Amino acid sequence: MIKVENLSKMYGGFKAVDDVSFECRPGTVTGFLGPNGAGKSTTMRILAGLTIATSGDAVVGGVHYRDIPNPGTQVGVLLDASAQHAGRTGREVLTLSAITMGLPLTRVDEMLKLVSLTPEESKRRVRNYSLGMRQRLGIANSLLGDPKILILDEPANGLDPAGIHWMRSLLREYANRGGTVLLSSHLLHEIEVIADEIIVIGHGKIVAQGTKAELLHTAGTFVKAGDHSALANALTSAGIATLPSGDGGLRSEATPEEVGRAAAAAGVALIELRPAEGAGLEEMFLELTGDTQREAQTIEGVTA
Template structure:
């Protein structure tokens, strides 16, 4: 289990992580989401003992990372696939890790086979690897000591669709065997597919957390009409508050029957009327982190 309690990290006057607390339980994949600069990587570096916190603590299996004896056999970490020594071969990197952890050399071949790096590829210098190959090597290194916990920062970067499917299956099987996985990714669809629990961070603070079912379940109604202006007026006249939603429609907390009656009374022809449940991870993510996004819609003073 990973337990983060009151974690804060200051860089001068900038608070990169602000009183963050959460848990990652065994047997589950926890998706860690947030915009660029939200504090994901800093939090993961603190958990892995690479960055000291300003306040709070992060424990793995009840103890600090730096206090874990032979940590590679307890927790596997992949924070930057490009940080591997470019002058060494993939096999050399895994061999050195195996020696440091006191593992049999047979584990090297087992891991190369697991991540589908061929004998020829394992003998190439890492500087000549594609990003996808470096990711596979990094995952092999993280799994080398057969740890019970995995901490992976953007492990799908550089992987093709087949590679992403492979990684998804690998992590799902790992969690099903009782492993704990903390996984950050900007590929929202992949998190939606694989994660059991989701943590969303924005501006260094947790803005939402819970099981996937809890976070993606939304009450109310999604409604869309050919004349969206008339639809908005009809809802307002009926005292129903609505806000823009995905697919150029509106979402309201009112139930579908109430919305349908109000719109019918106003004579507005609908294109779509349905419960808003299962709106999707992307929509939820954008709603929760909208004020932290770099890419904002143009406002006053911007001309086409």
């Protein structure tokens, strides 16, 4: 289990992480989402013992990472696939890790096969690897010690669609065997597909967390009209608050009957009026982190 309690990190007068608390349970994949500078990577670095917290606590398996004997056999960490020694071959990277952890060298071949790095590719220098190959090598390194917990920061970067599907299947199987996964990603669709639980962070604070079903379920009403502005004005005049909801529609916590009456009273013809079925992850993300977005930022640009 991963447990973060009231975690804060100050850099001078800037608070990168602000009183963050969450848990990641065995058997689950937890998606960690947030725009640039939201505090995801800082939180993960604190969990991995690379950054010292200003206050609060962050433990993995009930202890601080720095206090775990032979930590690679308990916690697999991948924070930066490009941080691997560029002058070594992929096989050398894994071999040195296996020796450090006291593992049989047969694990090297097992991991290379698991991440689909061929014998020829394993003999190439890491400097000649594509980003996708470095990600595969980093994932292999994180799994080398057969850990119970994985902490992965943007592991899908550089992977092609087939690679993303492979990674998704790998992590799902790992969690199904009882492993704990904390996964950050800017690929929102992949998080929506694989995550059991989702944490959304903005300006260093948790703005939402819960199961995927809880966060993506939306009560209220979806409504759409040919004249979007007239609809928005009619609902506002009737005291009904709304939010943009994809496909040019609006979402409100009011009932369909209340929305329909307000539109009819203003003479606004509706194209669609129905109970909301639940927001998609992208819609939820933008709604929750709207005040943290850079001007004209696109969702593809949202990274740790």
